[in-house]
Amino acid sequence: MAWTDERVELLKTLWAEGLSAAQIANKMGGVTRNAVIGKVHRLGLSGRATPAKPQRGCGPTLARREETAPVAAKPQQRQEMKPVIPEPESITALVLDSGDLTTVATIKNNMCKWPIGDPARDDFHFCGQPAGTGKSYCTYHARMAFQPPQRREPVRRPAAAQIAQRRAAG
DNA sequence: CCCTGATTCGC
DNA sequence: GCGAATCAGG
Numbered sequence: 001m002a003w004t005d006e007r008v009e010l011l012k013t014l015w016a017e018g019l020s021a022a023q024i025a026n027k028m029g030g031v032t033r034n035a036v037i038g039k040v041h042r043l044g045l046s047g048r049a050t051p052a053k054p055q056r057g058c059g060p061t062l063a064r065r066e067e068t069a070p071v072a073a074k075p076q077q078r079q080e081m082k083p084v085i086p087e088p089e090s091i092t093a094l095v096l097d098s099g100d101l102t103t104v105a106t107i108k109n110n111m112c113k114w115p116i117g118d119p120a121r122d123d124f125h126f127c128g129q130p131a132g133t134g135k136s137y138c139t140y141h142a143r144m145a146f147q148p149p150q151r152r153e154p155v156r157r158p159a160a161a162q163i164a165q166r167r168a169a170g
Numbered sequence: 171c172c173c174t175g176a177t178t179c180g181c
Numbered sequence: 182g183c184g185a186a187t188c189a190g191g
Contacts, residue, residue: 003183020174035184037175042182046176177188 001030003039009113009136011036013126015045017115112138 003011007028014024021033021040028036040046112127113136129138 022174032184033175034186037177038182038184041176172191174191175189178186180185181183 008039008043011039012043012045013113013115013136015040112136114138 001007010028011024014027015021015036019027021036025031025033025036031039037046110131112129112131114127115124116127117124127138131138
């Protein structure tokens with residue numbers, strides 16, 4: 001199984017989506033998680049999970065990284081990811097004439113590869129809208145790809161606090 | 171023991 | 182460039 005351009009695109013998409021290397025390898029097939037990780041490294045996509053990884057420390061290794069790039073932590077769960085992928089109503093996934101959505105198998109090179117839904121689920125599909133030759137996303141998603149998602153404050157539980165306050169108040 | 175990614179090294 | 186083996190952490 002060679003790493004074709006489309007395969008790499010899919011890899012990058014799923015990797016950016018938050019799928020684990022094993023999950024990506026499983027979805028793509030023909031490759032192991034090691035292969036996925038190796039490719040990810042070669043692509044320079046590494047640095048998603050694992051906040052700090054100085055090196056192996058004790059071992060037959062000598063080279064090391066002098067700097068560590070702390071990145072957003074990744075929620076680690078059991079083969080079920082819940083990525084926060086906004087699904088605006090304005091954007092509707094392209095539905096093929098066959099009735100299928102733009103899935104991993106049907107997506108083409110000139111179609112928007114913006115992931116929609118849970119990659120771990122069966123109904124996971126892509127935007128599929130015309131993305132222009134050589135582009136990975138449609139105009140809308142291309143903007144989103146370059147626009148950092150607005151940071152929402154962590155979900156708080158005002159209910160408990162309010163109850164406590166109400167109790168204290170009277 | 172299960173999982174995860176990171177790195178090395180032979181091909 | 183590729184990926185198994187290995188390492189290291191959760």
